[in-house]
Amino acid sequence: MIAFQNVSKYYDLHTVLRNINITIQKGEMAFLTGPSGAGKSTLLRLMYMAELADEGNIIIEDLDLASLKMSRIPFLRRSIGVVFQDFKLIKNLNVFNNVALALRIRGVVEREARNLTSEALKKVNLRHLADSYPQSLSGGEQQRVAIARAIVADPLVILADEPTGNLDPGTALDIIKLFRDLNLQGTTVLIATHNRELFRGTGKRVFKLDGGTLSGEEVG
Numbered sequence: 001m002i003a004f005q006n007v008s009k010y011y012d013l014h015t016v017l018r019n020i021n022i023t024i025q026k027g028e029m030a031f032l033t034g035p036s037g038a039g040k041s042t043l044l045r046l047m048y049m050a051e052l053a054d055e056g057n058i059i060i061e062d063l064d065l066a067s068l069k070m071s072r073i074p075f076l077r078r079s080i081g082v083v084f085q086d087f088k089l090i091k092n093l094n095v096f097n098n099v100a101l102a103l104r105i106r107g108v109v110e111r112e113a114r115n116l117t118s119e120a121l122k123k124v125n126l127r128h129l130a131d132s133y134p135q136s137l138s139g140g141e142q143q144r145v146a147i148a149r150a151i152v153a154d155p156l157v158i159l160a161d162e163p164t165g166n167l168d169p170g171t172a173l174d175i176i177k178l179f180r181d182l183n184l185q186g187t188t189v190l191i192a193t194h195n196r197e198l199f200r201g202t203g204k205r206v207f208k209l210d211g212g213t214l215s216g217e218e219v220g
Ligand SMILES: Nc1ncnc2c1ncn2[C@@H]1O[C@H](COP(=O)(O)OP(=O)(O)OP(=O)(O)O)[C@@H](O)[C@H]1O
Pocket: 011, 016, 034, 035, 036, 037, 038, 039, 040, 041, 042, 043, 194
């Protein structure tokens, strides 16, 4: 479960998020939309504590972020897989090692890291490209590598920030389909996008942000 309770965020005197209240159930898939500058990325960044809320509280599963000890932040981040618009792959590592790195830096033993990496690549249908390097892949393939990296440690929540912003419309819908498949396997998914085509017809809840305020909710 994800819950925002009266959350506000300021940068100096500028209010970026004002009194946000959102609840997303465990296993739900939802979207966050709104124009550029609305605060979508900031809202996601608060969830993995890249930024701290100035007011209110955020609950992720059973973690209460307002009172979370610094020493528990790595634990929080292990529960959350994050996907970005620009993929953020490491150029000089092949696909397999880009995904496996997420486990190796957490000290997962090598045999298990390899098994989990193979499974994650299978879920995104990329096992055949395990030895390829990012620059030889299409945008959609690169994003699937990034998604494999996000899910390899079996997170409870996947956050995606404009994950299809660099992809053509057909590939974008394939990526959304992949998120829907992951959601069907039980992972809570929240996708921030200004592209209405991505949630049209999905039947999922869409939270609308405007100028830092939650301006409404609709069903896609
Ligand atoms: N580190 C920061 N310091 C100061 N202002 C910031 C910072 N990060 C974001 N902002 C401001 O907060 C507001 C919301 O930014 P945010 O990136 O969350 O919007 P967004 O909805 O993700 O936009 P986009 O669709 O362009 O990605 C903007 O006015 C932005 O300039």
